Amino acid sequence: MTDAVVGLEESEAVPALRVGDRRGFGIDVGGSGVKGGLVDLETGLLIGDRIKILTPQPSTPDAVAATVAEIVAQAGWNGPVGITLPAVVTAGVARTAANIDKSWIGTDARALFSAALGGRAVSVLNDADAAGIAEDRYGAGKDVDGVVVLLTFGTGIGSAVLNHGVLLPNTEFGHMEIDGKEAEHRASSAVKERKDLSYKEWAHEVSRVLERYEALLWPDLFVVGGGISRKAEKWIPHLSTRTPVVAATLQNTAGIVGAALSAETSIGT
Missing domain, CATH: 3.30.420.40 (ATPase, nucleotide binding domain)
Structure with a gap:
């Protein structure tokens, strides 16, 4: 687990919203940072600040899964989680790896993240797909x-x-x-x-x-x-x-928003 924790990104803070009935949590895994946040699924806006931890190096599946678990723990979120990867993802399995460790190829990412999060439901999808569904729904x-x-x-x-x-x-x-x-x-x-x-x-x-x-x-x-x-x-x-x-x-929040939406709608796998 990397100890290079950036934590709450106050410089990119989003004004707090009144929390509605539809909330979700999304995490966007990138080559340099893993970012997560709570999303109002009625509006597509973040509730509060993003949380960011530098992507562990090497960015192996176990190391990234531990980082994801840390973000969820920091946020105090107990529900389903949507997660993006810079990879083709089919049936929950990463088939390629761009800007992350090549050991991701063939990894059952859905099972890995679910286990790291105590067995809860997760959705895993390609990062561009997450941005696309966010822009299509809210942007x-x-x-x-x-x-x-x-x-x-x-x-x-x-x-x-x-x-x-x-x-x-x-x-x-x-x-x-x-x-x-x-x-x-x-x-x-x-x-x-x-x-x-x-x-x-x-x-x-x-x-x-x-x-x-x-x-x-x-x-x-x-x-x-x-x-x-x-x-x-x-x-x-x-x-x-x-x-x-x-x-x-939606700019930098699109991946998080799309991931959170996928966890609610099962767009990811």
Whole structure:
């Protein structure tokens, strides 16, 4: 267990809400930090502060499970827990591992986390899928009646696809080949930084990727997330897609919110 505990993130505190009947607890496991929080499932807003503990190194299944248990204990939460992983997750089992230890591959994550939490019910799902269901239910996609595609731009490109609120889990559109390159090798925000592209130059590459996605899926809306979405006004106007593109609104809380929602609705497995 790491002792590098950040604890309550006061600098990112969310104003306390009146607690309603529908509450959930979500945990978002990332390569650098494991973050959790109590969620008002009526509004999709956090109740109080997030709790964060640095991701243990190495980020083995047992070490991460202990970190998750510590966050839940700090919060004093006794109900079901939704947990995201940066991995493809099917039937509760992690099938890939991105930015976490490769020993996760083949691990029954649902059983592992349930045991670490005293046998309680848990839901485990891909991190981009969690962000997607959160944005679709509470954020930028909440008023869209149709196909919503969430894309997170960071080191790679994460994706989530929802049709009338129903998730198609574990899409990996960042790995789709586009003109001889994987999409994330062409248009991730990491590529922008590495090549020192202007926002307009980078938007041209993003457009090539989005145009391929829209040719295959015919979505009603693209929602773009990741840190670079905070500067959406600098690049979204340069995109050439026919499909509307909007910035994600939940930002850093989307994974936690989507995880908590999955625990209530069994969207995760």
